[in-house]
Amino acid sequence: MRILLLGADGQIGFELDRALAPLGRVVATTRSGRLPGGATCRALDLADLVAVRALVLDERPDWILNAAAYTRVDDAEREGDLAFRINADAPGAIGAAAAAVGARVLHYSTDYVFAGRGDRPWRENDPTDPINAYGRSKLEGETQLRAATPAHLVLRVAWVHAARGRNFLRTMRSLAAGRGELRVGDDQVGAPTPARWIAEASAHAIARLGLAVPGDPRFGTYHLAPAGSTTWYGFARAIVARAAAAGLIVRAPRVVAVSSDEFPTPARRPAWSVLDATALREVFGLALPDWSYGLDAVLGEIAAARESGQGAIP
Ligand SMILES: NC(=O)c1ccc[n+]([C@@H]2O[C@H](COP(=O)([O-])OP(=O)(O)OC[C@H]3O[C@@H](n4cnc5c(N)ncnc54)[C@H](OP(=O)(O)O)[C@@H]3O)[C@@H](O)[C@H]2O)c1
Structure with a gap:
């Protein structure tokens, strides 16, 4: 492929x-x-829709995976046009170019397409109603991709973390190094998901679909999430305790549960981000373990990099 x-x-x-x-x-x-x-690799700016199409026509792939997005949630409130170009128009352009060359598309979306008040995990067909500009741009991206090609997988994910990049786990670990106390919101619920689990599940789904053609009922929108849920406070507590036990922080600061109102941000966040991943299990046989195992896996990766002398991961 x-x-x-x-x-x-x-x-x-x-x-x-x-x-x-x-x-x-x-x-x-x-x-x-x-x-x-x-x-080096090929350069592509998703804001350049002409370049997006040209690259797809040039490469004529069997599958296109779009892991690029405008992900700065707060900045999207003032850079709405750019966020929409990258998160909404680009997936539409990718889908149209894919249809032109017979390619299939896997694209990532987010729990932020939902309004964020709930009492059971969101299902794929629940009504969407984003509460910030990032969420609106991602929802429009789903719509544009669906309109452009039926040969798509949209995987909605949430609370992504990894050993590298910009994420909550890394922020907590670096704050823990210099503070005696961490105050963390205890009123938003979700399931922290390792990027590696998402990538492996995506590869599994693509292997199962292979060169499936438009009309295959397995194409569509799915929620990809681990079992269980917690709050940012619960996640922070687990990070601190396990990072301290693994020697990744010198001493464990006290973690205090607070209201997220204590940290006003330009973009509102959903209070309920739990995704129901039943459909993915039924169609692709994919079920992720509890989120806490994912935390162990990522901390293990950070510890292994340190032990191998690789030092800090960028
Ligand atoms: N992180 C989360 O908690 C989360 C939650 C729900 C959904 N998602 C979705 O999951 C997907 C991947 O997220 P992630 O966490 O892996 O994001 P990430 O670590 O923030 O990476 C985003 C990537 O997009 C690239 N990008 C941004 N603007 C671009 C442009 N104009 N042209 C080309 N590339 C551009 C960035 O490249 P540069 O380095 O050049 O900026 C970066 O490589 C996205 O669709 C996101 O919406 C993420």
């Missing part, structure tokens, strides 16, 4: 580059034309 991977230097994109390798030839792109290790 020929696979075109867009956004190979994000949290999920980095993991995809490795997870997809056994499936065929992977052509990776980043905005800079550089991969995280420094090697």
Whole structure:
């Protein structure tokens, strides 16, 4: 299979580059034309819709994976046009170009398409109603992709973390190094998900679909999430306790549960981000373990990098 991977230097994109390798030839792109290790790759700015189409027509892949997105949730409130171009128009352009060459598309979306008040995990067909500009741009991206090609998988994910990149786990670990106390919101619920689990599940789904043609009932929108749930406070407590036990922080600060109102942000966040992943299990046989095992896996990766003398992961 020929696979075109867009956004190979994000949290999920980095993991995809490795997870997809056994499936065929992977052509990776980043905005800079550089991969995280420094090697060169094809450069692609998703804001350039003409370039997006030209690249797809040039590569003629069997699958396109779009791991690139405008992910700065707060900045999206004032850069709405740019966020929409990257998160909404680009997936539409990717879908149209894919349809032109017979490619299939796997694209990532978010729990932020939902309004964020709930009492049971969100199902794929629950009504959407985003409460911030990022969520609106991602929802419009789903819509544009669906309209452009039926041969798509939209995987909605939430609370992504990894050993590298910008994420809550890394922020907590670095704050823990210098503070005696961490105050963390205890009123938003979700399931922290390792980028590596998302990449491996994505590769599994693609392997199962292979060269499926439009009309295959397995194409569509799915929630990809681990079992269980917690709050940011619960996640922070687990990070601190396990990082301290693994020697990744010198001393464990006290973690205090507070209202998220204590940390006003330009963009509102959903209070309920739990995704029901039943459909993914039924259609693709995929079920992720409890989120806490994912935390252990990522901390284990950070510890292994340190022990191997690799030092801090960027
Ligand atoms: N992180 C989460 O908690 C979360 C939650 C729900 C859904 N998601 C979705 O999951 C997907 C992957 O997220 P992630 O956490 O891996 O994101 P990430 O680590 O923030 O990476 C985003 C990637 O997109 C690239 N990008 C941004 N603007 C671009 C542009 N104009 N042209 C080309 N590349 C561009 C970035 O490249 P640069 O380095 O050049 O900026 C980066 O490689 C996204 O669709 C996101 O919406 C993430």
